[in-house]
Amino acid sequence: MSEDASPTISVAIEIDDPVLADRLVLLLGGVAGLTLAAPGQAADLAIVTRMAAGAREPPEVELTPRELDVLALMAEGASNKAIARQLGISVHTAKFHVGSILDKLDATGRTDAVAHAARRGVIHL
Structure with a gap:
């Protein structure tokens, strides 16, 4: 050369x-x-x-104000117990909200939910 x-x-x-x-x-x-x-x-x-052609994530996800509060705490790494204590709700209710968030965001876990929410503009990290 x-x-x-x-x-x-x-x-x-x-x-x-x-x-x-x-x-x-x-x-x-x-x-x-x-x-x-x-x-x-x-x-x-x-x-x-490896994304299929035309596959796009929906821009908006309908989360309730309380689910947004829970999601923000999840993004900080809070456990269900910490979320419950911070928001003044039972651990069972916190767990219910986390499950609802996972379903609505079609996430496989807490970290995945936060990543999906950040990509969709639901939360800003």
Whole structure:
């Protein structure tokens, strides 16, 4: 390699959405110093997504004011007992609110619920 030649970076594009993949290939195909790796070929960098085409999270989730209070405390890492004590409710009621939040956000757990809420703009971290 000569002193003037810059090293090339090989990029693999592994995106389930064919329209988006084609757009990226067009955009990156002409960039100096980049080469696009063939499927299955080793690359220096990979752009990967497994989201189904057109899949979008709903922008709004209807949480009650009390659920928003509980969600804010969940974001701080509070346990059900701490949530109950902070809000002046029973642990059973706190647990009920947490379950309702998980259902409404289609979350698998407390951390997932906070992440979903943050992505949807329900809470700001």
